Amino acid sequence: MLIATAVPVERDAVAQAFGGISPGSDDAALGAVGRAHPFRTGGTTAHGWTDVIDVGVGPALAAASVASALTAAALQGTPYDLVVSAGIGGGFQPDAPVGSLVVADEIVAADLGAETPDGFVPVTELGFGTVRHQPPGDLVRRVAEAAGARTGAVLTVSTVTGTAARATALRERHPTALAEAMEGFGVAEAAGAHGVPVLEIRAVSNPVGPRDRAAWRIGDALAALTEGFGKLVPVLESWNRHDQ
Numbered sequence: 001m002l003i004a005t006a007v008p009v010e011r012d013a014v015a016q017a018f019g020g021i022s023p024g025s026d027d028a029a030l031g032a033v034g035r036a037h038p039f040r041t042g043g044t045t046a047h048g049w050t051d052v053i054d055v056g057v058g059p060a061l062a063a064a065s066v067a068s069a070l071t072a073a074a075l076q077g078t079p080y081d082l083v084v085s086a087g088i089g090g091g092f093q094p095d096a097p098v099g100s101l102v103v104a105d106e107i108v109a110a111d112l113g114a115e116t117p118d119g120f121v122p123v124t125e126l127g128f129g130t131v132r133h134q135p136p137g138d139l140v141r142r143v144a145e146a147a148g149a150r151t152g153a154v155l156t157v158s159t160v161t162g163t164a165a166r167a168t169a170l171r172e173r174h175p176t177a178l179a180e181a182m183e184g185f186g187v188a189e190a191a192g193a194h195g196v197p198v199l200e201i202r203a204v205s206n207p208v209g210p211r212d213r214a215a216w217r218i219g220d221a222l223a224a225l226t227e228g229f230g231k232l233v234p235v236l237e238s239w240n241r242h243d244q
């Protein structure tokens, strides 16, 4: 399994749930993504090992980093069979309070499209590409149950929402959205290109809405990430894509 966080503190929060903090690795597949201290579990389960890597902020860098890691692992003959995008995120209020966990039942590119006089039009309506990925429903349910998480759409944005108007517009376009972050769709595109299932798990660090940096609770969200992963690791490790 490959778990992709944006930044090292998120990687370390997830790695703690596996019993370690970024010991570093000279593994060639992980080195290929250019990250200094990837975390690799001992590989003691029947399902092999889990790598936790920080892939950078934003959908483009996340996609490039994850695609590199997936390609390198496949070329080594040890392909990953599940990719998880994980980290902190903004929560739509009141449904996803700060400190809560959200598991994506849909990973949606919320600002990939065109602005028109009639409003936002997604690229799919312009005849291009895709704007959503669907994680395996059974795995989403099991993981959310184990971690005590809510399930809903997680939006990927290139600009952190900073106004109430923008939060309302996003929620109107995506009524099932619980959270927004900046990497999930990029990670999902890379996983999709390799035919590998994807999950997104976010710990809410701040409300989506008017920019109020003082209201961000990054420490609490990182703690929730560690606690949540502690509960769901057995589910992730035992999941087999043929269970679907």
Ligand SMILES: O=C(O)c1cccc(C(=O)CC[C@H]2O[C@@H](n3cnc4c(=O)[nH]cnc43)[C@H](O)[C@@H]2O)c1
Binding pocket: 006, 007, 057, 058, 087, 088, 089, 090, 091, 157, 159, 160, 161, 180, 181, 182, 183, 205, 206, 207, 208, 211, 213
């Ligand atoms: O606006 C600021 O002052 C500010 C301070 C620290 C960090 C940021 C970020 O933009 C971090 C983005 C990073 O964290 C994820 N994230 C967390 N909350 C949100 C959100 O409400 N909307 C989008 N992304 C969020 C994101 O996945 C990035 O990895 C800003």
